[in-house]
Amino acid sequence: MSGFEIVLLAVGLAMDAFAVSVAKAPCIGPKEQYKKVVLPFLFGLFQMGMPIIGWLVGAQLADIISEYDHWIIFTLLGYLGINMIREAYHKDADDDICLFMDWKEMLMLALATSIDALAIGITLAFLSVNVLWASGIIGIITFGISLVGIYLGHQLAKLLRGRAEIIGGIVLVLIGTKILLQHLGII
Structure with missing residues (x-):
């Protein structure tokens, strides 16, 4: 996986956090300006840690399933991408997104938006990526x-x-498809 592909992957993964940041920005009051940096920091921290955890799990399995790793990568990235697109269309517009904005919620948001990064970490174990x-x-x-x-x-x-989640989902599906086609020798 090239550096450019990792950047594209990162942008795709960041779209959930971006969408939540856009939605939560109006909820940050004038006395809570520090949250304008803390929330993105938590998103970045969790998105950075989860691939490492996933990689540790995936590295244990890499030798066992190396013949089928490209199918696993394709399936995981495809599932995550399609799920992001589907969720973008199924959000309830009536949800009050500003009910809470405390530390507990910020940590839960960071965790929730980084679960897909855990799956990405598993796929990175099958590729020659630092x-x-x-x-x-x-x-x-x-x-x-x-x-x-x-x-x-x-x-x-x-x-x-x-739309941010839709774009991110499309990027993940395209990266998964490219990896599958490369391993099958089509491109």
């Missing part, structure tokens, strides 16, 4: 994209309405 470098890139890009989402939240919340 997981620490890739995880660092994923964390930094997630932080940056989430920070942009926080600061543009008021304007983007109205404009995007789920």
Whole structure:
């Protein structure tokens, strides 16, 4: 997996955190300005840590299933991408997203938006990728994209309405398809 593909992967993974940042930005009160940096930091930290955990699990299985790893990668990335797209269309517009914005919620949001990064870590174990470098890139890009989402939240919340998750889902599906086609010798 090339550096460019890792950056694309990171952008795709960051779309959930970006969408949550855009949605939560209007919930940050004037006395809570520190949350404009803390929330993106937590997103980046969790997105950086989860691939490492997934890689540790996947590394234990790499020798056993190396013949089928490209199918596993394709299936995981495809599932995550399609799930992101589906969730973008099934969000309840009536949910009050500003009910809570405390530390517990911020940690839960960071965990929830990083679960797909855990699955990515499993797939990285089957590829020749430096997981620490890739995880660092994923964390930094997630932080940056989430920070942009926080600061543009008021304007983007109205404009995007789920499109960020759709774009992220499409990127994940395309990366999974490319890896499958490479391993099958088609490209």
